[in-house]
Amino acid sequence: MKTQKRESENCMDFIEAVHRRRVYPLMYCYAELSGRLDVDILKQAVSASSQFVPEILCAYDYQHNRFIDKGFTAKDVVQTAEPTLPQWELDKAPQLKIAVCQKQHTASIVFGMSHILADGKGFLQYLYLLAALYNGENLEIHNKREIASVLKGIHVGRQTMRIRYGKAPATQPLRSQSQCKNFFCLCNSISENDFTAIRTKAKYSHATLNDVFMAAYARVIARRQSVRQVAISCPADLRRFHPMSDTLTVANMTGIYREIPVDVSPDDRFSRTLSQISIEMNLQKSRRRCFSGIPLLSWAYPKFPRWIVAQAIKKTYHIMPISYTNIGMIDHEKLLFNGCQMTDCFVTGTYRLPPDFQLSISTFRDTCKLNCALVGEP
Structure with missing residues (x-):
């Protein structure tokens, strides 16, 4: 069992974890598409995205406040049996879940992400990354999770x-x-x-x-x-x-x-x-x-x-x-999947x-x- 490097820790993650008894740390994106979404390619994109954001396939250890690799794969993330995405336990499952309800010419999709892992803007950045990988783009980027660099030179009045x-x-x-x-x-x-x-x-x-x-x-x-x-x-x-x-x-x-x-x-x-x-x-x-x-x-x-x-x-x-x-x-x-039109x-x-x-x-x-x-x- 592996833990993610300490360098990926962000003290702001801990705020969301602390308040989980009252506000369970999850976010959702609901989308409707025309066209046919390829679920197999979506799973491949999820796997590829874990090279940039490995935490998506980790569970969160509340006791030690860290992300732990428990061997989850894209198959644990993407589901097609249910059209909805209820709450799930972040210490026993990945930090990302996707529910796809595919019809003949349309699809409903719900993306869910751990708020311990990211805020709303970070969630959208991940979705843009996922779409780019689904579309076959080659990316050379690095995910920056530390808050320290943002605080440099900041004076609070x-x-x-x-x-x-x-x-x-x-x-x-x-x-x-x-x-x-x-x-x-x-x-x-x-x-x-x-x-x-x-x-x-x-x-x-x-x-x-x-x-x-x-x-x-x-x-x-x-x-x-x-x-x-x-x-x-x-x-x-x-x-x-x-x-x-x-x-x-x-x-x-x-x-x-x-x-x-x-x-x-x-x-x-x-x-x-x-x-x-x-x-x-x-x-x-x-x-x-x-x-x-x-x-x-x-x-x-x-x-x-x-x-x-x-x-x-x-x-x-x-x-x-x-x-x-x-x-x-x-x-x-940016949130565009080839062969589909997001409506x-x-x-x-x-x-x-x-x-x-x-x-x-x-x-x-x-x-x-x-x-x-x-x-x-x-």
């Missing part, structure tokens, strides 16, 4: 005034507790025309699309809970602060802009909410607040016993009952246990998908 003095009351859950174990993946779409209109309005308001989605989310939460202030967190891709355009980074490199307080009075226009969030996000980005705590974690992770680091993580990285993630654009030119695609997070709720957003071919994966009652 002080908290903003709104964070320091505008503490919002703890946001209450949107869902009630439940012992029901039904699994749901709910999805809604913003059409290309509407999405173009939203993009135009965002540009006119000097805001990002992410700001717009956060403003809308905060207003819906405030309305449903009849409150005037909401605390909302936003993940941030740390790769953006360190050029990595030519590097494969199937890893966890996501920081968080934490608990941003948003005032939402009943008579507030959307533009006021959007302006609040846009100003706060620009300040936090300029101060690199999404890196807060990560340099210390990177320093402590190899030096202290894991149980001490785990306790520090639980105190620092709180799981909010209401969360949000924007995966961003799925590149249809629909979106990425979502793990199935959230009651009372937690997460809104996941991704964009494919200028259509925006809003979705959530839930465990609970119909």
Whole structure:
């Protein structure tokens, strides 16, 4: 039994492993294809991809926090018997699972990946790699999993005034507790025309699309809970602060802009909410607040016993009952399998246990998908 080299360890992986009792670390990509997908070639591509990301065929050892080679192959990854992909135990199976439901001229495919192995951006990078190998491309790349290089030269500025003095009351859950174990993946779409209109309005308001989605989310939460202030967190891709355009980074490199307080009075226009969030996000980005705590974690992770680091993580990285993630654009030119046309695609997070709720957003071919994966009652 082999373990992956210590150099492949990433302290950010450990954050996901620590919180697995409440948020089991999995991500999913759902796709619809026209044409016929060759399952044998897909298995060959999975095997080839393990040369670049060997962890996909490993189990995860929670006790020693490492990936272990247990002899899994592509046959353990790709399944065709079931059209869905439920949760699986990462310590007893590979970090990647693929379910293919092939019909005469179409196919439905679900990709599942361990969140211990990668974040959303890393997941998409792996899918692009898999597609390239399926298409017969010869690649000479190296996967970089260490967070240390991203932290070089990063200075985290002080908290903003709104964070320091505008503490919002703890946001209450949107869902009630439940012992029901039904699994749901709910999805809604913003059409290309509407999405173009939203993009135009965002540009006119000097805001990002992410700001717009956060403003809308905060207003819906405030309305449903009849409150005037909401605390909302936003993940941030740390790769953006360190050029990595030519590097494969199937890893966890996501920081968080934490608990941003948003005032939402009943008579507030959307533009006021959007302006609040846009100003706060620009300040936090300029101060690199999404890196807060990560340099210390990177320093402590190899030096202290894991149980001490785990306790520090639980105190620092709180799981909010209401969360949000924007995966961003799925590149249809990279997620392309020869002989097939991908007609629909979106990425979502793990199935959230009651009372937690997460809104996941991704964009494919200028259509925006809003979705959530839930465990609970119909």
